[in-house]
Amino acid sequence: MSDLTDKKCEACTIDAPLVNSVDYPDLLKELEDWSIEEESINKLVKSYNFANYADSVSFTNKIADLAEAEDHHPKIVLEWGSVKLEWWSHKIKGLHLNDFICAAKSDKIFNSL
Amino acid sequence: MSDLTDKKCEACTIDAPLVNSVDYPDLLKELEDWSIEEESINKLVKSYNFANYADSVSFTNKIADLAEAEDHHPKIVLEWGSVKLEWWSHKIKGLHLNDFICAAKSDKIFNSL
Numbered sequence: 389m390s391d392l393t394d395k396k397c398e399a400c401t402i403d404a405p406l407v408n409s410v411d412y413p414d415l416l417k418e419l420e421d422w423s424i425e426e427e428s429i430n431k432l433v434k435s436y437n438f439a440n441y442a443d444s445v446s447f448t449n450k451i452a453d454l455a456e457a458e459d460h461h462p463k464i465v466l467e468w469g470s471v472k473l474e475w476w477s478h479k480i481k482g483l484h485l486n487d488f489i490c491a492a493k494s495d496k497i498f499n500s501l
Numbered sequence: 502m503s504d505l506t507d508k509k510c511e512a513c514t515i516d517a518p519l520v521n522s523v524d525y526p527d528l529l530k531e532l533e534d535w536s537i538e539e540e541s542i543n544k545l546v547k548s549y550n551f552a553n554y555a556d557s558v559s560f561t562n563k564i565a566d567l568a569e570a571e572d573h574h575p576k577i578v579l580e581w582g583s584v585k586l587e588w589w590s591h592k593i594k595g596l597h598l599n600d601f602i603c604a605a606k607s608d609k610i611f612n613s614l
Contacts, residue, residue: 441574445565448579452558461554461581466561468574 392492397458406482415488420495431476432487444471450497505605510571519595528601533608544589545600557584563610573599
């Protein structure tokens with residue numbers, strides 16, 4: 389597991405630095421199967437699959453707990469069979485290191501289910 | 502509150518009838534601020550706003566409980582400040598009366614928070 393999970397989100401101010409896109413590949417290597425959707429705002433996204441609805445709801449709640457603990461809130465798309473997460477930093481309209489930290493912690497939560 | 506909330510979803514088979522689109526307006530009148538996104542698959546959608554994250558997570562869980570009770574599972578998009586619901590019937594690739602029933606029940610849950 390990536391040591392990103394040892395980090396904690398820092399307060400993200402409007403002048404906080406975006407992650408330089410040249411660093412995306414190295415950061416993605418520290419995660420499991422995440423990708424970056426490069427649209428008007430870059431987002432770090434991953435879909436997790438579940439064999440039953442209860443497990444997907446449980447995972448959603450654990451991610452919500454993480455969001456509150458880190459004071460950083462992703463888009464969570466809960467459907468039967470899957471949960472899709474999208475992490476990005478609203479204030480800087482793109483990817484902050486916080487997003488990679490939260491992605492790594494999301495994987496850790498999934499792997500501990 | 503609509504009497505749709507007194508109904509229960511019926512088992513939706515692959516040959517179940519789609520709601521005729523001429524009936525959309527009357528059914529939408531029984532709901533509060535829902536709209537129909539007419540794409541390749543028509544979906545019944547609504548965004549609910551929340552002043553805090555805990556309430557949005559609580560609402561998400563109540564909708565998940567409804568989904569299990571009705572054996573009909575929407576797309577739930579949970580973000581800080583909002584929960585967007587999308588109801589449609591996968592087997593018939595469109596809107597069944599079940600979707601309007603679940604939309605009405607979603608409103609009832611929201612209004613009881």
